[in-house]
Amino acid sequence: MHQVRQMRGRGALLSVRDVTVAFGGIVALNGVSFDMHQGQILGLIGPNGAGKTTLFNCLSRLYQP
Numbered sequence: 001m002h003q004v005r006q007m008r009g010r011g012a013l014l015s016v017r018d019v020t021v022a023f024g025g026i027v028a029l030n031g032v033s034f035d036m037h038q039g040q041i042l043g044l045i046g047p048n049g050a051g052k053t054t055l056f057n058c059l060s061r062l063y064q065p
């Protein structure tokens with residue numbers, strides 16, 4: 001817990017806030033938020049159709065959130 005508090009004091013390398021993506025009536029991402037700090041390893045897991053690839057496509061600006 002101490003390490004997490006220290007990381008919050010520094011600026012995040014990547015900060016994602018409230019990303020939502022819908023394809024027609026299908027909501028692929030709904031309010032996704034997270035921070036990634038230097039030295040941190042972040043994993044993204046989930047079942048097929050959970051929106052993992054959609055999130056990466058938003059981060060790379062292939063999709064518009």
